[in-house]
Amino acid sequence: MAALGLSSMVILLSCYTAVSAQFSADSSNKSVRIAGVALVYIYPVFSAAFTEGPCAYWSAKLYPTHLRSKGATINVVTSCVVSILWTQSASSAIANIEWKFFLVFI
Secondary structure, eight states: OHHHHHHHHHHHHHHHHHHHHHSOTTOOOHHHHHHHHHHHHHHHHHHIIIIIHHHHHHHHHSSOGGGHHHHHHHHHHHHHHHHHHHHHHHHHHHHHHGGGGGGGGO
């Protein structure tokens, strides 16, 4: 399940990076703009369905009963810290290196 999710996320993010690299915001190609927006909405669906959801489930159920709450806590804290890291760095990174920022995730 995780391999399917990660591979689909790599494919979707690669497509989005290619669209961002080839066509800027002032492009008059409407179909490419629509494809870019569609990829922005499709990516979180695959992310939540195939990686975030199963990882949350596995972190809570992998450990013995007396350690499950600690496993779930580690998962939530790690997820929040990583989210803060990427969202704080995203604005300046996109302003400076533009579409190349997405290559970090591929």
